[in-house]
Amino acid sequence: MADPMRIRIAARDGLVNVRILMSHEMETGQRKDSAGNLVPAHYIRNVTATHQGKTVLSAQWGPAVAKNPFLEFSFKGGQKGDKVVVTWEDNKGDKRSDEAVIN
């Protein structure tokens, strides 16, 4: 399984700001290794963030998202101490889910 995500969540001005750093190669499938062989594509396709069971953001990604992807967004209605759960799934079916508490 991939390394954990780094998630920072801060409540400010009535909005909850979520910043996520995922650990993933995001290999495009177009790069060649030193032996000249094509490196197979391996990238996150789906990202979902939920707050108390409600989806607050969902995303579909292609291989153009940079390595170790960064994502920032904000939503209304979160309280300090609430949990936000972030899940990703890549094109090989690997998944990772991490949670963080609103500060």
Added chain:
Amino acid sequence: MNHSRRKALQTGGGAGVLAMLFAAGVLKPGQALAQDWNQAAFSMKTVPEAMRALGAQSPAASAAILIKAPEIAENGAVVPIAIESKLPGTESITLLIEKNPQPLAASFSIPAGTAPEVSTRVKMGQSSDVYALVKAEGKFYVAKKEIKITLGGCGG
């Protein structure tokens, strides 16, 4: 006879357990299967084709969509881009990079209660126009910005 009956019961039992798990909310059908991913749109080679695959025939240009990105990015492997929509009723925000092999880079759906602004980092093979496609109240709108790249992002 008995044997096949037993088999039928076992199979039926298995399916029943699965149905119970679905009903109990332990497993959701959507979680058991792969999530939605727009294969057609992500495989398109041009911006208009990708937009059509997303359901946007001829999106109207809009000044209410802001693309926040550097004019010149030194490293094409990591180009920070933020998109903000000031259109009421924004449902989704999609980022396309014209000169990438497959222009569609990322698509975000924005549920009610989520701010219509997302930020991420992308790879760009060369200098290119980037497009922000926004769906708001069922209609598509678009904005574009040119980003110059000093060093390509595709291992070059």
